[in-house]
Amino acid sequence: GEAFVVMGDLNADPEQGDxxxxxxxQLLGHARVRKGAAPEATSAxxxxxxxxxxxxxxxxxxxxASAGAEVVAQGVYWRAGDGPEHGGAAVDAEVVSAASDHHPVWVELVFPEAGRSSETRDE
Incomplete structure (x- = not known):
């Protein structure tokens, strides 16, 4: 199948909520969805x-992401200074709080070339 990314505010927690x-x-456990650790806060x-x-x-x-995608880096912005270590992007905590009660999630992904698995991708 084709590579894909499902992203956004899904308002559903896999362990709590209603x-x-x-x-x-069901989505997290689907065979076509990449398994792995969830993005976490990127600071103290x-x-x-x-x-x-x-x-x-x-x-x-x-x-x-779809199965076969490789996560290069990921995180959840919680305050100013949080951000990808390789990019250093910062989000002001007051701006984030005023905008939403949700925190931005970021993931840097690499998808295998068509017809090649992630194990055979050239680095």
Whole structure:
């Protein structure tokens, strides 16, 4: 199948909340969706927030790639200074809080070339 990315505010936590029939759990467990660790806070807030993407304590925002995609880097912005270590982008915490009760999720992905698995991709 073709490569894809499902991303956005899905308002569903795989372990808590009130989503119907654990729809997000079904999506996360689907054979065509890449398995792996969820993006986490990219700073000292890591221990406090982990994979939580909202100010109300749930993981409800996602960047989910198709199986075979490689995650180069990923994270959840929680305050000014958080950002990809290789890019150094910063988001002001006050701006984020005023804009939404959700925190931006970022993932840098590499997809295998058509007809080649990620194990055979040239570096």
């Amino acid at each position: 989503s119907v029939d654990n729809a997000i759990g 807030l890591e221990d406090e927030h982990g994979a939580i993407t909202s100010s109300f304590g749930l993981r409800v925002d996602y960047v989910l």
